[in-house]
């Protein structure tokens with residue numbers, strides 16, 4: 001049995017990006033850049049107006065009131081904004097290019113239109129109301145760096161660079177084998193005596209997607225070693241990472257590891273000194289990664305959060321461990337003393353900003369998962385802590 005830190009260190013040696021691929025910009029939200037996004041254009045491409053109003057020469061407005069002849073109308077997207085001479089102005093709208101010789105835009109609210117003339121009663125306010133060419137960025141500027149996760153804000157910057165596609169890290173394809181004779185598809189358990197709904201795969205699917213992977217489906221299997229060996233081979237061919245739930249412990253039908261033996265399973269670890277989740281294991285087979293989660297649903301989700309999430313994130317090229325940094329949290333109620341394995345306590349974050357350990361810490365619990373916002377880390381043999389004490393925690 002190895003420590004949590006040692007198990008994670010071994011896992012991180014495997015958590016490298018899988019490869020690059022071009023991705024259409026419209027499909028790139030949520031993906032991670034494998035190459036920087038470099039602007040192909042200046043932004044804005046020309047000097048443009050920031051307001052609706054009149055483009056003028058400042059020299060003409062030195063002795064107000066002034067009447068200037070309106071010689072053109074310029075809209076955003078205009079090919080050629082023309083030019084103005086002394087005594088002239090141009091009607092202009094937000095985003096429209098500035099006519100030659102104009103050096104300022106006066107907002108229409110302070111201008112009186114009189115036939116084909118504009119009347120300026122007062123000296124204009126100091127702002128020129130012009131956004132200069134390349135004032136935001138120039139062609140050739142790196143707007144986003146390699147490793148950036150494309151969220152809503154980054155998508156705007158990528159599109160503004162005038163790119164139809166971006167180069168992203170390939171997403172790891174993950175398949176799950178859910179083992180256990182007692183398991184039934186949700187919706188069908190009550191029709192079969194002794195059956196329970198298979199729940200873990202649904203949490204793993206959501207977790208894989210959240211951390212940047214592609215969930216490619218679940219194979220539900222009975223505790224039949226030959227069938228599991230065949231399914232293991234199929235899953236290894238079709239994915240980058242195979243997750244197996246259940247059958248991780250020492251029961252007579254716990255076949256999870258054995259199913260991968262004919263495919264050359266090489267274990268990185270099996271059994272970690274944590275509670276819950278001691279039977280979690282990681283290996284390689286047929287050049288792919290295999291992660292075994294314990295069958296108890298809370299154990300499965302805790303180990304998925306602690307091991308699967310950073311593994312998927314690393315394979316997806318996400319920055320080291322997003323959302324994986326332990327932060328200091330303040331207990332709203334006492335935390336009991338700990339036993340001889342490092343413990344990950346399920347707790348609920350309250351509106352008062354404090355965290356409250358849940359009453360039900362059973363590794364088979366499923367209802368409590370609905371409320372367990374955070375995991376608190378409690379070292380082996382830790383003493384009990386009172387309300388108000390600080391503990392390390394992460395989002396669960």
Ligand SMILES: Nc1nc2c(c(=O)[nH]1)N[C@H]1C(S)=C(S)[C@@H](COP(=O)(O)OP(=O)(O)OC[C@H]3O[C@@H](n4cnc5c(N)ncnc54)[C@H](O)[C@@H]3O)O[C@H]1N2
Pocket residue numbers: 178179180182183196197198199200201245246247248249250251254276277278279293294295296297299363364
């Ligand atoms: N003698 C020992 N017994 C056990 C040990 C041990 O060290 N010595 N370890 C215990 C620990 S810790 C855990 S955790 C469990 C994990 O066992 P398995 O990974 O072999 O899981 P199963 O036996 O297959 O299932 C456990 C439990 O979870 C239910 N289950 C399984 N898969 C699902 C699923 N996909 N969806 C919903 N529920 C699932 C299953 O019905 C069982 O009730 O072993 C302890 N035993």
Ligand code: MOO
Pocket residue numbers: 274275276277278279294296299363
């Ligand atoms: O340590 Mo097991 O994984 O919870 O009951």
